Amino acid sequence: MKPILTVSNLSKDFIKPLDLIAKFLNKVGQDNKEEVVHAVDDVSFTVQRGEIVGIVGESGCGKSTLGRMVAGILSPTNGSVEFDSAQTKTSDLPQALQTQMIFQDPFSSLNPRKRVIDIITEAPIFHGLIARKQKNEFAAEMLQRVGLDPDTLQRYPHQFSGGQRQRIGIARALAVSPELLVCDESIAALDVSIQAQIINLFVQLRDEFTLTYLFISHDIGVIEHISDRVIVMYLGRIVETAPISSFLQTPNHPYTKALLAGVPRLEVGKREYEPVSGEIPSPLAPPTGCHFHPRCPFAIEKCQREAPVLRELSAGHFSACHLNDEAQS
Amino acid sequence: MKPILQIENLQTHFFTKAGVAKAVDGVSFDINAGEVVGLVGESGSGKSITGFSVMGLVDAPGRIVGGRIMFKGADIAAMSPQELQSLRGNRISMIFQDPMMTLNPVLRVETQMVEAIKAHDSTISKSEARVRARDALGLVGISAPEERMRAYPHQFSGGMRQRVSIAIAMLNRPDLIIADEPTTALDVTIQGQVIHEMQRLCEVTKTALLWITHDLAVVAGIADRICVMYAGRVVEQGPIASTISQPLHPYTRGLMGSVPSQNRRGQPLQQIDGMVPSLLNLPVGCAFQNRCSMVSDKCLSETPGPTDVGGKRLVRCVNVGQEQAS
Numbered sequence: 001m002k003p004i005l006t007v008s009n010l011s012k013d014f015i016k017p018l019d020l021i022a023k024f025l026n027k028v029g030q031d032n033k034e035e036v037v038h039a040v041d042d043v044s045f046t047v048q049r050g051e052i053v054g055i056v057g058e059s060g061c062g063k064s065t066l067g068r069m070v071a072g073i074l075s076p077t078n079g080s081v082e083f084d085s086a087q088t089k090t091s092d093l094p095q096a097l098q099t100q101m102i103f104q105d106p107f108s109s110l111n112p113r114k115r116v117i118d119i120i121t122e123a124p125i126f127h128g129l130i131a132r133k134q135k136n137e138f139a140a141e142m143l144q145r146v147g148l149d150p151d152t153l154q155r156y157p158h159q160f161s162g163g164q165r166q167r168i169g170i171a172r173a174l175a176v177s178p179e180l181l182v183c184d185e186s187i188a189a190l191d192v193s194i195q196a197q198i199i200n201l202f203v204q205l206r207d208e209f210t211l212t213y214l215f216i217s218h219d220i221g222v223i224e225h226i227s228d229r230v231i232v233m234y235l236g237r238i239v240e241t242a243p244i245s246s247f248l249q250t251p252n253h254p255y256t257k258a259l260l261a262g263v264p265r266l267e268v269g270k271r272e273y274e275p276v277s278g279e280i281p282s283p284l285a286p287p288t289g290c291h292f293h294p295r296c297p298f299a300i301e302k303c304q305r306e307a308p309v310l311r312e313l314s315a316g317h318f319s320a321c322h323l324n325d326e327a328q329s
Numbered sequence: 330m331k332p333i334l335q336i337e338n339l340q341t342h343f344f345t346k347a348g349v350a351k352a353v354d355g356v357s358f359d360i361n362a363g364e365v366v367g368l369v370g371e372s373g374s375g376k377s378i379t380g381f382s383v384m385g386l387v388d389a390p391g392r393i394v395g396g397r398i399m400f401k402g403a404d405i406a407a408m409s410p411q412e413l414q415s416l417r418g419n420r421i422s423m424i425f426q427d428p429m430m431t432l433n434p435v436l437r438v439e440t441q442m443v444e445a446i447k448a449h450d451s452t453i454s455k456s457e458a459r460v461r462a463r464d465a466l467g468l469v470g471i472s473a474p475e476e477r478m479r480a481y482p483h484q485f486s487g488g489m490r491q492r493v494s495i496a497i498a499m500l501n502r503p504d505l506i507i508a509d510e511p512t513t514a515l516d517v518t519i520q521g522q523v524i525h526e527m528q529r530l531c532e533v534t535k536t537a538l539l540w541i542t543h544d545l546a547v548v549a550g551i552a553d554r555i556c557v558m559y560a561g562r563v564v565e566q567g568p569i570a571s572t573i574s575q576p577l578h579p580y581t582r583g584l585m586g587s588v589p590s591q592n593r594r595g596q597p598l599q600q601i602d603g604m605v606p607s608l609l610n611l612p613v614g615c616a617f618q619n620r621c622s623m624v625s626d627k628c629l630s631e632t633p634g635p636t637d638v639g640g641k642r643l644v645r646c647v648n649v650g651q652e653q654a655s
Contacts, residue, residue: 058516059487161604191371191605192543196587196598203597218516221546225589225598244594262521264546266588270569271550273528275521279486 003046004087004212005070005180010079012040012065037283039065041236042079047180049087052206052213054227054244056220056259058280062236064184067216071101071182083180097127100173104185106165110157116143116168117153124175142171147201163194170201180212187222199226220263224248229316232256235283235291238310242317252319254296290322298323332359333401333504333537334383340395341375341382350608352378352391354561357635360505363535365528367548367569369584370558373605376541379558380507382406383539384423385413401504419449422498426510428490432482438493439478442466445500465496469526488519495526502534509541524551545588549573557581560606560616563635567642577644579621615647623648 022032040062068074103109140150146167240253258276278295293303310318341353370376398405442462466474512520556566565578586599603620635643
């Protein structure tokens with residue numbers, strides 16, 4: 001089947017412009033270069049309709065930047081995000097409406113001066129999806145869909161708790177009947193028991209409306225629970241992508257293994273932590289070759305020179321590590 | 330052996346315009362030397378306020394209105410500010426969630442560390458204090474401590490900064506460390522490193538540790554005993570292994586069911602419906618009644634006291650006590 005979302009060679013560079021003094025020094029003969037961060041570096045993947053793809057990685061790995069580019073909030077420096085509109089429910093909508101984003105902080109992502117009813121109906125009215133007269137019924141239906149009481153339509157966001165506010169954010173996203181939801185750490189700010197409620201809601205909505213999700217999180221426990229496929233990122237690059245079963249059973253990349261080993265788990269109980277050494281390097285000056293080699297316990301000489309490419313190990317399981325080449329030859 | 334910290338029926342209330350918020354309402358537990366106790370709860374459960382009460386850091390409109398906090402035989406709740414000051418950062422120290430907010434941004438790490446040593450030991454010379462500070466940094470796994478000491482907090486990464494605040498907490502070889510969400514702001518691999526250091530240090534120095542967090546999985550990996558708080562009360566406490574494998578209180582069970590785990594992939598998570606009640610307006614009887622699946626008439630009228638269910642476990646639930654009796 002054709003994938004609904006195709007991301008090819010997507011890159012995003014953030015450039016820190018030179019300040020006045022540096023510009024002046026350049027004029028008189030010095031050579032100050034602009035600092036460039038390759039937040040996302042040549043990333044390609046596809047997503048099937050109805051799939052939940054989890055993106056994991058630590059802070060600064062570019063997972064949020066990637067999500068924002070897919071949602072159309074940021075424009076890419078290079079590459080493309082293609083959406084197969086032949087597969088969508090309402091193909092005459094602009095692509096921007098097909099992808100909606102759900103943010104991390106339910107406090108700052110809702111306009112505090114607008115009533116819930118206006119927050120939910122603003123976009124569909126603007127795009128002519130519903131008539132102004134239908135506003136009330138439409139918003140009530142949306143609220144019910146996400147498990148909120150329709151009587152609360154006239155309230156303001158501050159009158160709701162964090163979990164309820166996140167539900168309003170979801171209702172707002174669903175209001176334009178999107179195909180793809182990009183959830184950027186959407187449950188990270190919530191309490192454990194509320195997290196479970198929202199995760200269940202996401203899964204239930206997927207089954208009801210065949211939604212497709214790009215689920216971005218640093219919490220591997222959550223990713224494991226919800227995703228069909230996992231993408232692991234490190235410093236702007238995809239290091240491994242695999243269906244959930246092989247991700248859990250046969251993780252290949254040393255970074256993935258380290259991540260999985262570091263996850264605190266209830267069922268394991270008390271144990272000694274054996275951490276990966278070192279810190280995440282600065283994206284301003286990433287290491288040469290494989291970005292992970294300074295922290296990798298298995299690094300060989302080649303890792304410093306050459307960046308590994310993604311290679312298929314088994315069906316749908318790709319990993320970018322030189323050790324796999326060694327094992328084959 | 331006598332416990333290093335004994336909290337008995339602690340009550341910390343906040344007197345606000347809207348009414349009295351009973352943030353901590355009758356909390357009791359002990360910590361022995363060298364023991365790690367995990368204090369778990371959701372936001373607003375009173376877990377941080379319990380930690381602040383022990384440190385004597387509760388600000389107006391909050392006040393400790395009842396109970397005793399016995400630290401090595403002396404009651405902290407009755408101490409004068411001067412006595413408390415000589416205890417804080419010396420015998421008891423605290424690690425906070427955000428190290429950027431707890432370190433002074435305009436002072437070198439060295440200055441801050443020497444200051445902390447000299448505050449509690451006026452006889453020590455500056456150079457001796459410096460050596461001690463350097464050794465402490467080395468102990469928490471900071472490479473090249475001699476050079477790193479000269480740096481300002483903003484020159485460290487998040488994980489490094491948290492290590493610095495751990496080093497500062499360990500400086501005067503305290504008997505008790507209170508860690509309030511120390512790894513919540515950190516990445517998984519860095520969290521692993523910090524937990525590893527804390528585990529090692531507490532083992533070596535026999536320091537007792539109170540680990541306050543919302544993350545059950547972290548506590549399961551580090552603590553010897555666990556206290557689960559809900560709406561200002563400890564609803565369940567006991568040794569970590571038996572509590573995790575066989576939670577008795579409906580809230581603890583619900584919390585464990587909410588944590589995604591590999592074994593239950595694909596199934597919906599057990600969720601606790603509703604939300605934490607407002608502390609200003611707690612229901613009569615059990616505070617968990619409106620979210621509990623086993624609620625009975627008794628829960629609406631009777632506030633359950635801690636029931637000893639054997640195996641050093643205490644549970645505050647009307648139903649659990651009955652099961653045991655029948």
